Amino acid sequence: MTSLAFENVSVQYDGRTAVHGFTDTIKPGEWLCIIGPNGAGKSSLLRAITGVTPHGGRILVDGSPLTARSSRRRAQLIAYVPQSPVLPSGMTGAEYVLLGRNPFVTHFGQESALDHSMVNDVISRLDLADLAQRDVDTLSGGERQRLVIARAIAQEAPILLLDEPTSALDIGHQQQALELVDKLRREHGLTVVSAMHDLTLAGIYSDRLALMHAGHRVAHGPAEDVLRAETLGEFYGVSVRVHREDDGTIVVVPNRTSLR
Amino acid sequence: MSSSITATQSTVHGASRWLIPASVVALFLAVLGGVMIGPAGPTWWRVPLELLNRLPLISIDSGMTSMEWAIIWQIRAPRVVLAAIVGSTLSIAGASYQGVFRNPLVDPYLLGVAAGAGLGATIVITVNRSGSSDWIIDPLPLAAFLGGLLAVLATYLVGSSVKNDRSSISLVLAGVAVTSLATAMQTFLLQRNSDVVRQVYSWILGRLSTATWSDVRLVIPYVLVSTVALLMHRRLLDVLRVGDEEATALGVDVSRVRLIVVISATLGTAAVVAVSGLIGFVGIIVPHAIRLVVGSSYRIVLPMSLLLGAVFLIVADIPGRILDNPAETPIGVVTAFLGAPFFLLILRTRQAQR
Numbered sequence: 001m002t003s004l005a006f007e008n009v010s011v012q013y014d015g016r017t018a019v020h021g022f023t024d025t026i027k028p029g030e031w032l033c034i035i036g037p038n039g040a041g042k043s044s045l046l047r048a049i050t051g052v053t054p055h056g057g058r059i060l061v062d063g064s065p066l067t068a069r070s071s072r073r074r075a076q077l078i079a080y081v082p083q084s085p086v087l088p089s090g091m092t093g094a095e096y097v098l099l100g101r102n103p104f105v106t107h108f109g110q111e112s113a114l115d116h117s118m119v120n121d122v123i124s125r126l127d128l129a130d131l132a133q134r135d136v137d138t139l140s141g142g143e144r145q146r147l148v149i150a151r152a153i154a155q156e157a158p159i160l161l162l163d164e165p166t167s168a169l170d171i172g173h174q175q176q177a178l179e180l181v182d183k184l185r186r187e188h189g190l191t192v193v194s195a196m197h198d199l200t201l202a203g204i205y206s207d208r209l210a211l212m213h214a215g216h217r218v219a220h221g222p223a224e225d226v227l228r229a230e231t232l233g234e235f236y237g238v239s240v241r242v243h244r245e246d247d248g249t250i251v252v253v254p255n256r257t258s259l260r
Numbered sequence: 261m262s263s264s265i266t267a268t269q270s271t272v273h274g275a276s277r278w279l280i281p282a283s284v285v286a287l288f289l290a291v292l293g294g295v296m297i298g299p300a301g302p303t304w305w306r307v308p309l310e311l312l313n314r315l316p317l318i319s320i321d322s323g324m325t326s327m328e329w330a331i332i333w334q335i336r337a338p339r340v341v342l343a344a345i346v347g348s349t350l351s352i353a354g355a356s357y358q359g360v361f362r363n364p365l366v367d368p369y370l371l372g373v374a375a376g377a378g379l380g381a382t383i384v385i386t387v388n389r390s391g392s393s394d395w396i397i398d399p400l401p402l403a404a405f406l407g408g409l410l411a412v413l414a415t416y417l418v419g420s421s422v423k424n425d426r427s428s429i430s431l432v433l434a435g436v437a438v439t440s441l442a443t444a445m446q447t448f449l450l451q452r453n454s455d456v457v458r459q460v461y462s463w464i465l466g467r468l469s470t471a472t473w474s475d476v477r478l479v480i481p482y483v484l485v486s487t488v489a490l491l492m493h494r495r496l497l498d499v500l501r502v503g504d505e506e507a508t509a510l511g512v513d514v515s516r517v518r519l520i521v522v523i524s525a526t527l528g529t530a531a532v533v534a535v536s537g538l539i540g541f542v543g544i545i546v547p548h549a550i551r552l553v554v555g556s557s558y559r560i561v562l563p564m565s566l567l568l569g570a571v572f573l574i575v576a577d578i579p580g581r582i583l584d585n586p587a588e589t590p591i592g593v594v595t596a597f598l599g600a601p602f603f604l605l606i607l608r609t610r611q612a613q614r
Contacts, residue, residue, distance in 0.1 A: 050508065052505045070511075071512065071513050072511040086501075090551075090556035091501070091556070102510045
């Protein structure tokens with residue numbers, strides 16, 4: 001199991017700061033969910049971890065900074081499920097999952113039999129055999145999402161990043177995708193960082209929430225501490241009611257503010 | 261478990277199982293056809309017999325004179341071999357360019373090779389209009405080769421100097437700018453020296469008719485390096501299909517891969533352009549036709565482009581020899597005439613299948 005720590009991490013695009021001094025430590029096997037309004041810096045923070053965007057400060061994996069590692073080594077540690085993944089037309093499901101083995105293949109090399117058997121293993125464990133030989137173009141949103149998660153799992157990285165993993169899915173597929181991540185997290189001891197819009201789902205699945213606003217981390221802690229009507233009202237500018245169910249689940253319900 | 265392993269592997273490699281051997285056979289037939297057909301020389305059926313006769317331990321009387329054999333070996337054979345080299349290089353370079361720029365409309369001339377080579381050739385033809393008698397080596401291919409390489413270098417320097425560039429778009433735009441600049445300089449030179457227009461024009465249209473074994477020897481080292489390097493990147497070109505960002509997250513050093521592929525493809529393209537002139541259409545049409553039939557994985561598209569690009573140009577070179585003999589139709593005109601309808605045909609049959 002692997003820990004992930006942020007020391008004063010900042011991200012800038014063309015002089016505009018998207019993330020200001022983010023500091024946090026994610027314990028091995030923990031699921032941190034980053035919430036916050038659009039443009040708060042959630043995706044920027046995830047992209048900084050993947051190395052797609054340069055960052056200031058330090059991001060540490062098991063105590064050593066990410067920037068000291070090669071891009072291949074970093075990809076062996078961190079798997080990333082982007083918000084809108086590109087599934088190249090004409091590729092089969094199995095070929096797509098095989099892309100996840102890239103960090104283990106040398107520059108000029110080809111995938112080994114071991115890589116292929118890993119992919120088959122992931123496909124059968126995730127129950128994706130039906131999709132393996134199909135063109136990714138012909139798949140539904142839910143099927144595509146499962147395939148992208150399968151690619152990330154095939155990467156065998158101890159840290160899994162999910163950027164809005166459920167935003168394109170209906171409620172059934174949302175639950176299915178998050179249950180899958182949760183199951184894999186428990187089986188493999190994955191450390192998970194996800195950015196999510198659905199606050200109720202974020203509270204249900206994560207161990208801890210971090211609320212971001214205008215690039216700053218403004219609140220963090222367990223769901224019952226962060227998902228409070230006044231906190232959400234301040235940073236999202238919304239009027240909500242927060243219910244606590246008998247099993248401890250926090251439910252966030254928007255208030256209708258127009259005249260009834 | 262073992263059965264499912266073969267299932268995934270077959271999706272990646274299995275389709276090539278019969279396609280590659282079939283393409284090798286097609287290449288063999290094209291080469292044979294290429295040396296058999298021509299305006300002068302022996303009756304066509306004597307050619308394969310004489311070729312067999314030339315093999316060790318075989319003796320067949322083909323009834324071919326040594327004069328006729330000279331036509332086959334000194335005129336037709338180098339032309340066919342050069343056509344094969346040019347066709348395969350332009351096709352694999354085109355496919356690779358399309359891969360690193362993730363743009364199906366890209367051809368190997370995208371970053372200015374053609375315009376740079378054209379300018380280099382124009383300068384030499386203008387300066388050296390009397391003929392290249394006092395040169396040790398023929399300056400024309402050298403100038404075209406260097407012109408092509410310099411143009412791409414300029415494109416890369418301009419394109420990568422753009423800050424915060426997270427895509428390849430600035431590189432493509434720089435290629436457009438360098439191409440325009442080189443073409444403008446070429447036009448200016450031609451305006452000043454209108455007596456060489458015909459000579460330059462015939463170079464631009466591309467020709468294989470003057471091919472010799474020394475042309476083949478000249479390009480072989482560059483083409484070999486280029487082809488091997490590109491083939492070794494076929495897996496990474498597949499990873500790049502998910503886009504720069506996701507490829508980076510998958511551990512690919514995207515700008516390094518792009519640089520190596522562009523250098524390799526440019527080296528091969530500049531070398532073949534230097535000896536054959538600008539033969540259009542091959543670098544787009546061959547990889548596309550292959551994609552429509554075998555799918556878009558570069559693991560198959562690259563080796564198939566290599567083989568079928570050679571077949572395409574050998575075959576495209578044949579009608580030009582016979583049509584309006586003795587003044588030959590330029591190969592560039594033939595590739596466009598053959599290529600466009602062929603492409604439409606494949607496009608239509610594929611749509612009908614869906």
